[in-house]
Structures are given as C-alpha cells and as structure tokens.
Amino acid sequence: MRRLFLGLAVLCVGPTVRPSGAQDTSAIDRGVRIGIVYRPGVRPGMVVLPVHAAALDSVRTIMSRDLDYSDRFELITLPGGDSIRVTTAPTTRPATGGAAAATTLNYPLYQALGADFAVGVTPGPGDSAIVTVHDVAAGGVRREVRARLPALKDPGFRLVVHQLADRVLEAALGVGGTAATRILFVMDGKVYTIDQDGADQKLVSSSDHQAMSPAWAGDGRRFSYMEFWQGHGRLFVQEVASGKRAPVATTGQALDFTPAFSPDGKTLAFSRATEEGTDLYTVNFKDGCCLQRLTVGRFYDNLSPTYSPDGQRIAFVSTRAGLPQIYVMAADGTDPQLFAPFDYGATGSSNAPEWSPDGQTVAFHRDVGGTLQVFVLDVRTRAVRQLTSVGRNEDPTWAPDSRHMAFVSDRSGYRQLWIIDVETGRIRPLLQKSGARLPAWSPRLPETASSTP
Amino acid sequence: MKRLPLLLLSGLVAVAFAACGGKQPETTPTPTGPNADSLRAAQQAHDDSMKAAQEEADRRAQAEAKRRQEIADSLAAMGRGTEAVKTLLATMIHFDYDKALIRGGDASVLDQKVAILQANSALRIRISGHCDERGSDEYNLALGNRRATAAKQYVVSHGIDASRIETVSYGEERPLAPGHDEESWAQNRRDEFEILSGGENLKQP
Numbered sequence: 001m002r003r004l005f006l007g008l009a010v011l012c013v014g015p016t017v018r019p020s021g022a023q024d025t026s027a028i029d030r031g032v033r034i035g036i037v038y039r040p041g042v043r044p045g046m047v048v049l050p051v052h053a054a055a056l057d058s059v060r061t062i063m064s065r066d067l068d069y070s071d072r073f074e075l076i077t078l079p080g081g082d083s084i085r086v087t088t089a090p091t092t093r094p095a096t097g098g099a100a101a102a103t104t105l106n107y108p109l110y111q112a113l114g115a116d117f118a119v120g121v122t123p124g125p126g127d128s129a130i131v132t133v134h135d136v137a138a139g140g141v142r143r144e145v146r147a148r149l150p151a152l153k154d155p156g157f158r159l160v161v162h163q164l165a166d167r168v169l170e171a172a173l174g175v176g177g178t179a180a181t182r183i184l185f186v187m188d189g190k191v192y193t194i195d196q197d198g199a200d201q202k203l204v205s206s207s208d209h210q211a212m213s214p215a216w217a218g219d220g221r222r223f224s225y226m227e228f229w230q231g232h233g234r235l236f237v238q239e240v241a242s243g244k245r246a247p248v249a250t251t252g253q254a255l256d257f258t259p260a261f262s263p264d265g266k267t268l269a270f271s272r273a274t275e276e277g278t279d280l281y282t283v284n285f286k287d288g289c290c291l292q293r294l295t296v297g298r299f300y301d302n303l304s305p306t307y308s309p310d311g312q313r314i315a316f317v318s319t320r321a322g323l324p325q326i327y328v329m330a331a332d333g334t335d336p337q338l339f340a341p342f343d344y345g346a347t348g349s350s351n352a353p354e355w356s357p358d359g360q361t362v363a364f365h366r367d368v369g370g371t372l373q374v375f376v377l378d379v380r381t382r383a384v385r386q387l388t389s390v391g392r393n394e395d396p397t398w399a400p401d402s403r404h405m406a407f408v409s410d411r412s413g414y415r416q417l418w419i420i421d422v423e424t425g426r427i428r429p430l431l432q433k434s435g436a437r438l439p440a441w442s443p444r445l446p447e448t449a450s451s452t453p
Numbered sequence: 454m455k456r457l458p459l460l461l462l463s464g465l466v467a468v469a470f471a472a473c474g475g476k477q478p479e480t481t482p483t484p485t486g487p488n489a490d491s492l493r494a495a496q497q498a499h500d501d502s503m504k505a506a507q508e509e510a511d512r513r514a515q516a517e518a519k520r521r522q523e524i525a526d527s528l529a530a531m532g533r534g535t536e537a538v539k540t541l542l543a544t545m546i547h548f549d550y551d552k553a554l555i556r557g558g559d560a561s562v563l564d565q566k567v568a569i570l571q572a573n574s575a576l577r578i579r580i581s582g583h584c585d586e587r588g589s590d591e592y593n594l595a596l597g598n599r600r601a602t603a604a605k606q607y608v609v610s611h612g613i614d615a616s617r618i619e620t621v622s623y624g625e626e627r628p629l630a631p632g633h634d635e636e637s638w639a640q641n642r643r644d645e646f647e648i649l650s651g652g653e654n655l656k657q658p
Contacts, residue, residue, distance in 0.1 A: 231581065271591075319595075
C-alpha cells in the first residue's frame with residue numbers, strides 16, 4: 001500500500017529534477033507542489049548515505065538524528081551498516097561536482113530496501129559541503145544544497161548542519177523542519193539553552209538572581225525572561241548573538257512575570273502582581289514606553305499571556321470563575337471570553353497556555369486527579385484533547401512545526417524535559433537532568449543567531 | 454540609782470573597819486574610776502557602733518550590687534525583649550492548598566503582629582507569600598501574591614498604616630521543606646514576615 005501511494009506521488013515531481021552545477025537548486029523547485037504529503041501512519045523511507053570524507057562524519061550523524069527526530073521518515077539502516085556503498089564510485093565526472101556523480105545511485109536497489117529518499121553528503125570546494133537529496137522512486141536528484149561548513153569546533157557548526165537537515169526535509173516533503181531550533185529552559189534558577197537534539201547545552205542568564213519564564217521573540221534573535229530583584233520581578237530582553245541584555249522599562253517595581261513577545265516583535269505582554277491582584281499589561285519594550293493595562297481583575301487574577309500568531313488575540317489564564325482556566329481576548333484587552341471549556345466544580349485548574357505557531361491549537365496543562373496533564377485546545381472547534389497520561393506533565397511549548405512539543409514530565413522518576421510528536425505520539429527525553437523546567441521552544445533560528453563570537 | 458547604795462555601803466564598811474582597827478589612818482576613798490562594768494559597757498557601745506557601721510557598709514555594698522544587677526538585668530531584659538518580639542514577628546502563617554484565606558488559628562498570630570506594629574511605630578515589614586510545588590510554577594507567583602496580600606489586608610484592617618508593609622511573592626521558588634509529601638507542602642504554603650527597618654530596639658506590646 002505504502003509503496004504504491006508513494007510511487008504514484010513521486011511521479012508528479014520527477015520532471016522538476018534538473019542536473020545542474022553545484023548550486024542550491026531550491027529556486028528550481030520554487031512554486032512547485034511536492035507530490036508527497038504527510039499522512040499519519042505512512043512515513044516515507046529515508047536512507048542517509050555513508051560518507052567517505054571523515055570530516056563529514058559528524059555532519060552525517062547530526063543530520064541523521066535530525067531527520068529521525070522530525071518523525072516524518074522511516075530511517076532505513078543499510079544492510080551491513082555503513083560498509084555497503086550501494087552506488088558506483090563518483091569518479092566519472094568529478095569536474096562537475098556531486099550532482100552528476102550522485103545520479104549514478106542504484107535507485108532500484110534503494111527502492112527495494114524501502115527507501116523513498118536518499119541523502120548524501122559530499123565535500124564541496126573549499127570548506128563547503130554538498131547535500132544531495134535523491135528521489136529514489138523518481139530515480140533522480142530532487143535537490144542539491146551547498147553550505148559553507150564552519151570548523152567542527154566552531155560554535156556555529158551545529159546550527160549550520162541543523163539548517164541543512166531542515167532543507168533536506170523541505171526538499172523531500174515540502175514542509176519546514178525543527179532541526180535548527182533551540183529550547184530555553186530554567187534549571188536551578190538559571191536560564192539555559194539547548195539544541196533540540198539535546199546537544200550543546202549553554203548557560204545564558206548571567207546574574208545570581210533567580211530566573212523564571214524564558215520566552216522567545218518571533219525572529220529567534222532575542223528572548224525575554226524574568227528575574228527576582230528584592231522581591232520584585234524584573235523582565236529582561238537578551239540578544240542571542242551578543243548575549244547582551246537590557247531590563248525592560250517599567251518593570252521591576254512590582255512582581256512582573258511571564259513575558260510574551262507579540263508576533264511583530266514590538267510589544268511585550270506580561271503579568272504584573274500587585275496588592276490589587278495579578279493582571280496583564282503590555283509595554284513597548286524597544287522604546288521603553290506605553291505601558292498599557294489589559295485586564296482589571298481586582299478580585300481575581302489574570303496571567304500567562306500568549307499571542308495568536310496573527311497578533312490579534314491573547315490567550316491567558318484567569319481565575320474569574322474560581323480555579324484558573326484558559327481565556328482569550330483581543331490583543332487590546334477587549335472582549336474576554338472562556339477559551340478552553342471546563343465543567344464548573346469538576347474540571348481542575350488549567351494553566352500555562354501556549355498558542356501554536358500555526359494558530360490552530362493552544363496547548364496548556366490541567367489538573368487531573370491531583371496531577372498535571374498536557375492538553376491541546378482546537379481553536380476553531382474549542383474541543384479539548386488530553387495528550388499525556390503518564391506521570392505529571394506540564395508547561396508545554398510548541399516547536400515551529402506546530403507538531404512537536406516540549407514539556408516537563410516526571411515520567412522517568414524525576415522532573416525533566418521531554419519532547420513529544422503530537423501526530424505519532426512518539427516521545428523522547430531532551431536531556432537527562434533533574435530539575436529542568438519552564439521550556440520555551442524557539443522559532444526556526446536565523447543563521448546569524450549562531451553564537452559565533 | 455543602783456550604784457549609789459553600793460557606793461554608800463562600801464564607805465560604811467570602810468568606816469566600820471577603821472573603827473575596829475584602832476588607829477585609823479585618814480584615808481580618802483580610793484577613786485572609783487571606771488569600773489569593769491562601765492568598761493564593758495563602753496566596749497559594748499564601741500562594738501555596737503562598729504558593727505552598725507560595718508552593717509551599714511555591707512548594706513550599702515549589697516544595695517550597690519543589687520542596683521548594678523538590676524541594671525544588668527534590665528539591659529538583658531531589653532535585649533531579650535527585642536529578640537522575643539522579633540521571634541514573635543517572624544512567626545509564619547500557613548495556608549490550605551491553592552487558598553489564600555487566613556486560617557482561624559493564624560488570626561491570633563496576625564493579631565500579635567498588629568500589636569507589635571502598634572507598639573513600635575518605626576517598624577516596617579515585608580510579607581512574602583510562598584506556595585508548595587504542586588501547583589503550576591507561574592500560577593504560584595500569583596497565588597503567593599494573594600497570600601502575602603491577604604496577611605497585609607488583615608493587618609491594615611486592624612489599624613496599621615499600609616505604607617509600613619510591603620508584599621512580595623516567591624511562588625514555589627523558595628521552599629522551606631525539601632520533601633515531596635504533604636508534611637513538606639504544608640510547611641511551604643506560608644507567609645514569611647521580615648523586618649525592613651526600625652527593628653533595632655523593639656518594645657514588647
């Protein structure tokens with residue numbers, strides 16, 4: 001069944017393949033609908049070809065893991081491991097680069113192994129690498145991507161490889177990946193960043209003040225978080241590239257927490273706790289002006305704002321009905337209404353909403369029988385679905401593909417970060433450390449977001 | 454009075470002795486001088502006065518010592534008073550899960566703080582609200598804020614100027630008890646009271 005479906009689909013895209021020089025050929029594919037679309041339960045087979053250049057070994061390793069973690073392929077291990085090279089040696093026309101050589105791949109054989117795609121990494125001129133995406137069923141090269149590779153020890157190396165993996169995914173399936181992303185989280189009162197594949201953990205908050213609630217800006221170049229300063233909560237905005245941070249004006253005189261960037265990157269919404277209770281505010285953090293109060297609770301609390309991707313609405317937590325529940329309002333604070341339905345007196349507290357990047361769902365956690373579970377709310381139908389059931393699970397954060405989600409779980413015996421693919425239910429630990437919490441998944445990171453000094 | 458007949462009698466005895474003894478030399482009665490009795494009496498008086506003086510000196514020394522002791526005691530008492538008041542002031546109050554209502558038993562704890570604040574007009578305090586680890590991390594900041602505010606409202610409603618009390622919340626970020634059971638959670642759901650200023654010499658209410 002799967003073979004047939006894929007075989008038919010890839011026929012449509014065969015003609016787009018055009019042998020060319022060693023250039024990024026994405027321009028050729030632009031505007032062309034890729035025939036293969038993802039179907040739950042049907043995952044195309046993918047082979048990551050062995051590399052001959054030792055320097056590219058780590059590229060292949062990182063990229064294979066990224067493609068596996070995309071949860072969109074069935075990664076196929078070649079029989080006999082890497083010892084078998086099921087292709088003729090690229091010696092015929094070396095002058096034209098990898099494309100011509102790669103077309104000599106023994107496609108019928110890979111097809112027999114169950115592969116729909118094959119990816120090869122070959123060294124290019126200078127310090128570059130050429131990544132070739134083969135469409136096995138069509139029997140040709142789907143796309144070639146060339147990238148300059150920083151040195152292995154360069155802090156920007158991994159990000160470049162992750163971005164190559166995302167381009168492979170884009171070339172194969174026409175969807176955006178999450179390989180070139182990082183996750184911010186809090187551990188022992190400090191903010192850390194880690195690549196989505198669990199590598200390269202780094203401390204990013206620099207002071208001794210206890211920190212909470214990191215949040216990314218939509219461009220992936222900045223993030224915000226809160227620190228306790230003498231009992232008050234002060235918000236900071238920090239640049240990824242330089243590591244420089246600046247306090248957000250108007251914050252720090254009260255308990256200000258849970259910052260959230262508006263999608264246009266101009267406004268920061270946050271919660272402010274005073275003796276009147278906790279309410280939502282916005283501030284133009286760039287100009288340090290225009291503090292606006294969005295809610296007036298007085299006898300109840302409003303907190304944890306999250307913007308819809310179009311910037312028009314804010315979902316948040318309110319205790320207006322007693323226990324905290326998920327509400328939504330216009331971004332200027334008007335028209336507040338219940339968002340995630342609940343049974344009064346029966347449904348437990350609901351907290352920590354995060355709007356998905358595609359705008360279709362809001363993830364949050366809810367108290368179920370004394371422990372917390374992750375739920376997703378369908379924005380259009382307002383139907384609520386429970387996603388987790390093992391252990392305590394909380395503080396979900398969406399990957400940019402709106403399909404993967406990081407959250408805190410104690411399912412392994414201690415609280416740490418996990419990643420779930422909402423489509424397949426596949427789950428993996430992000431790191432093996434106790435005490436990591438309050439994760440925030442980045443958007444797709446721009447190339448300059450690398451921490452190269 | 455008593456001595457006169459005795460003197461007379463001794464004179465008569467002497468006259469009788471002379472009369473019987475023939476030639477009787479003219480004798481004058483030996484000067485009686487201070488006799489043993491009077492010496493004894495004088496000695497007694499001297500001793501008495503010396504003793505009295507000694508007693509007086511002892512008494513004064515004792516009084517001085519007592520006075521010094523009293524000063525020392527009162528100084529110690531003052532120190533103890535400040536410490537006692539501080540201890541009283543730092544007594545925490547606790548809350549039910551996900552609640553910010555002052556429990557009945559804790560109202561008397563807050564009454565003590567009202568009295569201390571009334572007796573020490575320069576005293577300023579900070580109330581920090583805390584939560585257990587069960588709730589949501591970020592929601593607990595709002596809940597801790599409610600708990601701190603609830604205690605402040607109680608104190609202010611009993612006549613204390615609101616400007617003398619600051620409130621903060623640490624949510625579940627600063628637990629007292631490290632455990633993951635109800636015993637620890639109950640300890641962690643609390644308001645703490647700390648002195649901001651004016652706590653050097655505290656009077657007992």
